[in-house]
Amino acid sequence: MKACQQLAITQFGQPSVLAIQSSDVPVASDSQVLVKVAYAGVNPIDAKTRAGLGWAAQQNQDNLPWVPGYDIAGEVVEVGVGVKALKVGDAVSGFVGFPLLGGGYSEYVAVEADVLSRVSKAVSLVEAAALPLAGQTAWQALDKGLVSADEEVLILAGAGGVGHIAIQLAVARGAKVTASCSAANMTFVSSLGATAVDYHQAPLFKQIKPVDVLIDLMGGDTGIAALDCVKTGGRVVTIPTITADAVCEQARQRGLLADGMLVSPSVEQNNAMMGMLESGDLQLSIAAQYPLSEGASAHQDIETGHTRGKVVLVVDGDI
Ligand SMILES: NC(=O)c1ccc[n+]([C@@H]2O[C@H](COP(=O)([O-])OP(=O)(O)OC[C@H]3O[C@@H](n4cnc5c(N)ncnc54)[C@H](OP(=O)(O)O)[C@@H]3O)[C@@H](O)[C@H]2O)c1
Known part of the structure; x- marks a missing residue:
């Protein structure tokens, strides 16, 4: 054998x-x-x-x-x-x-x-x-956040595995996307269709206007600090599971709708994104x-x- x-x-x-x-x-x-x-x-x-x-x-x-x-x-x-x-x-x-x-x-x-x-x-x-895993996480996070055309979305960790796909999927939905990254990744993140903000420069809330939806790929203190960027009544999806309860609790205290998530395998979503790769609509x-x-x-x-x-x-x- x-x-x-x-x-x-x-x-x-x-x-x-x-x-x-x-x-x-x-x-x-x-x-x-x-x-x-x-x-x-x-x-x-x-x-x-x-x-x-x-x-x-x-x-x-x-x-x-x-x-x-x-x-x-x-x-x-x-x-x-x-x-x-x-x-x-x-x-x-x-x-x-x-x-x-x-x-x-x-x-x-x-x-x-x-x-x-x-x-x-x-x-x-x-x-x-x-x-697969990163793409489906990005897709499902945007679904959970009900991200729709013309909404302002902030994605934390826009240069990472999930983040760089989430930016492109959100842009494809017609959302206006801002994403945080370090100076070295500003050009990369901008090339995906987002407005890049350098998280080392100043707290994010001082750099951007309030957004409708926060897609938090960092969690913990970084995720909690970014809640200040969300409009009253806005939506938060926090992806790292270990800190999800803490981020959601802080979000709710600020009057935001918040949820964590665990990605669930979906062959339909994978097929759809494979199609986007094939057509050049996803990099x-x-x-x-x-x-x-x-x-x-x-x-x-x-x-x-x-x-x-x-x-x-x-x-x-x-x-
Ligand atoms: N709940 C679920 O089902 C699920 C599914 C998938 C992933 N996750 C979790 O989601 C998180 C993200 O996953 P991933 O695969 O995208 O991770 P990743 O690829 O390892 O993320 C790396 C990126 O994080 C960025 N980053 C680091 N510190 C940052 C900060 N303070 N602000 C903004 N960006 C920062 C880095 O950009 P710079 O170099 O520019 O700083 C880097 O490009 C992980 O914790 C992962 O475990 C959860």
Whole structure:
């Protein structure tokens, strides 16, 4: 039987706890396909789980070594007998195993066929792996915030994985978008269609007019400080789950409508954004690509909190 290389969390701790392990290649059930993974997206939740933080870590603490990774893109190499929509050789991507199973940092993944999007030749597999979790978070945050045409929206962390997609989706809805970033990312954020504001210059409320909606991708004190930028009666969606209760409480005390969220996998949304990538209406920025064996460096990058766009693991770049 062929072996499957995976990058696993061997124990909770520093990035060095990530180690390559070998397992059997999974077998696709009747409703699944086996995907040979070309690229796996890296998200902050992967690093938080590796550090032993959050719900996925709690649930998997007796289940180590555990293979993280929720974003994959690659090629179908085996098809379950009940699968009609995909065939061997199809390029696919998806948001898989969320939140408990993970498993994307792996050469092969067996996955339900109906959670996968086809990747057209016009879209690279790197982009297809970078999109799912961040893209769907951006989409769902704007939905939750009821962001509509002509509204003023402030997006915190506009240069990050979720933020740089959220800006483009909000602009596509016709919203007027302002986004916070550091000086080094002003040109990048502006190029996405937002008015960029440098959060190092002065408190945001001193730099911008009050907005209708705040999409808070920072949480904590940064998220709370940004509440001063929202019009009375305005809306707040705070994305980092760990501080969501605190931000929502402060928001409500200021008369704002506020909610947290947990992204929920949606193949329809992924398909729609794949279409936008294909038509050039969405651009993804890939900050760095690392071989699977150097996943620790990818986690170190993510933990700086200052990557531009997405970080991706190269599992098999020849696909
Ligand atoms: N609830 C959910 O379902 C869900 C889903 C996805 C993500 N999340 C969470 O949402 C957060 C954002 O995720 P992500 O993938 O976009 O993270 P990310 O890619 O790691 O974000 C990095 C970006 O944050 C920016 N940044 C850092 N400090 C900042 C500050 N004080 N003000 C403005 N921007 C700042 C950096 O820009 P500069 O270098 O210019 O500072 C950098 O580009 C994370 O906490 C993640 O865990 C939650």
